[in-house]
Amino acid sequence: MLIYLPIAEVSVNAFLLLGLGGLVGILSGMFGVGGGFLMTPLLFFIGIPPAVAVATEANQIVASSFSGVLAHFKRKTVDLKMGGVLLIGGLVGAALGVQLFNALRAIGQVDLLVKLSYVVFLGIIGALMFVESLNAIRKSRKAGGPPPRRHHRGWIHALPFKTRFRTSGLYLSVIPPLVVGVAVGVLAAIMGVGGGFIMVPAMIYILGMPTKVVVGTSLFQIIFVTAFTTLLHATTNFTVDMVLAVLLLIGGVIGAQIGARIGVYLKAEQLRILLAIMVLGVCGKLAFDLLVQPSELFSLGVASGH
């Protein structure tokens, strides 16, 4: 069943969109990630204009994170104060990101920026995750290996403006979470992702937050930052496609429920290594496209500023 998307102005098979949503939903349910980093490149691939894909994906992330964060509120695993600080940084970052996105769109380098960001971030995160989970698997085989190494966060404790984050049990300067928030906000705007795959490791390894509050707090921040990004894209670029978002979402929500049930049967390290392989795969494909001569050297864009 073909459906004409009013904003993207292309006709796409509705079942293909539901299927893509479902597939990415299964993965995000299994691994507990938003899946934006997979969905946005897939949307490019099926011919959705990149600007529409990025803006619409932000809209979809808001909705798919919403049910997640409610569950975390029930379990009281959301650090509202930390979330608030991350959010302030995130909003600033998103505003900067949309400006940067529009400026680069005007000079025709936005595709390059989006793809390079994907290659760099997916490459780093994928490699780190891969190495870390390999080590974890090796350790669990040796049974009762050495205790996990303490992280030295000396320089972070030397920063001013310290405050107490009760839910996380931390006494920490507000500067690191602000910086993490800004970075994730910029990424959310440019890459059309929630940024959970950057924020979760940053919260654990840089801020030293306890794992149980990390996911809820990052979801809380992601909802507001991506909602803000959606509104910025909607008001400055008119690129949010409501119909596309709803179709992806319905598939995604159902997929996430299925994925969560599959995830129960796999071990955490196995899940992480699978996710790492997938992240590296997407990264490799994008890097390959940047390095190998494309079949069409020209591209068309609607002229701006006339």
Added chain:
Amino acid sequence: MAMLIAPLGATGQEESIVAGLSQNTVSITANFNGSEILIFGAVQRSAPAPEEPLGVIVTIEGPDQALTVRRLDRNYGIWMNVEAVEVDAAPTFYAVATTAPFDEIITSTEDLRYRISIPRAIRAVGTGSDRPGDFTDAVIRIRTDAGLYQVLENTVNLRSETLFDTSIALPANLVEGDYLARIFLTRGREVVTSFETEIEVAKVGLERLIFNLAHERPLIYGLLSLFIAIVAGWSASAVFRYILSN
């Protein structure tokens, strides 16, 4: 079926066109999947037909659009946009159907004058590149691959030098606007008479509503998108959980 009859040939000409289209409006609805336009007509004569064979050329042209064409090149080992050329006006859709190979029924001067072939329909002046031709070629190549530019030689049926018909497929990725359908009669590779009519392509219903809201009330549209997405996501998961719990 909307018929449209309008002989438009200038007075004093011996031949004129009476033509119709299967539809004068194309509505883009939610399940729009392209549309086929049938163009048919007859040649009216006040005198016996001349010796030279008759040629019929039918074109359908979408609204013009200014384009930025970018060229990729390898820089620092990666492929990136290095050069951009503005094309002042290129039709968003263009189809030419003829009764015979294009060059056999029209001269290039006449083509230039009436802007009939695809390269003539694109206006590109004052470009910044040393090879502007590559950029207009790229426009034609990319749009031809996307089915937006079509050269349909020998697809107009002509019977007894009088009745003609052809059909042109409009693809699903159409841009809204007024489309122009033109019919040219040629003899001895010169245009004898021509006829033109408009086809209105517009989004209707929900598609229209969403598009207008997004452009006229972007903030409300953005908030509504968020609200609808949250409600849809929430209810889909509620329904799914309900199904599983039974």
